[in-house]
Amino acid sequence: MKNPVYICGNGNVGSALAREFARHKIEVSGIFSRDTEKKNEHSLRTCRYGIDVPEDNAIVFLTVPDRYIGETEKNIGNGNYYVVHTAGSIPLQTLTAKRKGVFYPLQTYSVGVKVNWENIPVLVESNDEELLEALFEIVAAFGARGIETDSEQRAAVHLSAVFANNFSNAMFNIAEKLTISAGLPPDVLTPLIAQTVKKLELLHADQAQTGPAKRGDTITMEKHLKLLETEPQYAAIYKMVSAFISGSK
């Protein structure tokens, strides 16, 4: 890595990035983090270590929440360095820097849960050939899977990820709550959930679809809705997702 690397933000993505750079012996010259003394201060001018003004040709990763990207970029100042954000749904053009890029790892981060970067898709975009090359170099060092996309494609994948991760997790959450209500430990669902995902190694999700809605088993669906009489929100989700499954080819 010939470019010095900086990270702005030490949340889930920033920390995961910093850890991975360390693991692959890529030096990080500075990590800017929020001044935690001033709770409402998101401008990230406190440099935890290293040099507090990025050098020429440095790559500055902005890993702050989406809504602070603009403010943080302004605060770092427009030097002769590359600015890269890591957000799924923010267009490249939102950055004001002349030489800019996006490095969006398609993964879910939670505090305390280790993430392996191997084969993780990283959606990469840039208006600068040299930066693009450097970002792909980082992807390769991580053993990840670099994919060049434009901002529109990345936004669509970000939306897909909401269904694939957030919404599937919501379904697991409802399932756990129903199981607990029945007086059973939620881990009875673990092998079923594992197999649900394992099937996707062999089949597309539409081929893997099973269940009462898929086979038009209205008797079972009515029983289920009766069980959900006291849970109108679950019942509404049940009806809507079943309608999607029934209609899907």
Add this chain to the structure above:
Amino acid sequence: MKNPVYICGNGNVGSALAREFARHKIEVSGIFSRDTEKKNEHSLRTCRYGIDVPEDNAIVFLTVPDRYIGETEKNIGNGNYYVVHTAGSIPLQTLTAKRKGVFYPLQTYSVGVKVNWENIPVLVESNDEELLEALFEIVAAFGARGIETDSEQRAAVHLSAVFANNFSNAMFNIAEKLTISAGLPPDVLTPLIAQTVKKLELLHADQAQTGPAKRGDTITMEKHLKLLETEPQYAAIYKMVSAFISGSK
């Protein structure tokens, strides 16, 4: 296994059961299957091999679709044997046999996808102590995890399974379709989906919940709904599941 074993029905569950008995050297005395010559004949009086009338104390597994359980039981006749169904949402009392039971494996079966029975929860119920013992013996032989439940608990777990398996799969299906529409291969979602489930080894689903709805990021949610303008069904699901996530503790 001192009781002779029979299986009525050679669909997904019947075949998975037959395979597993074979793997553990438990002899199956007969498998009744539908007479495929008569397409609308579900009475299962064709015995593929073995003896075509169950002996005394035989355990007869009914693995036919829920709506044929009554008809099949009638057709097999009321001998001096145990009748056991394998359905999640059918009460034990639906069976007319005097000595009856339920053996409900909490798993998803698709043709061509191998299922490991190890640690699979099997919900067991019976009105007969000897049958209950025999069913737990089978569970133990399979290396599965036997759990005694009543019919009400089993129905609740069956409903949970619809959320945990069918509905999460529907979310994966929508995600795949959106990714393909963006011109990207659906397997970019595979590591994300794998990690979604891996997190559940460490966290309950409500603790693992992330995403725009969880953090109240209305700007991102509005962007997503704009992207879904041409997909009203996806948009409706997006709004409803997001509302659940926002409100869930």
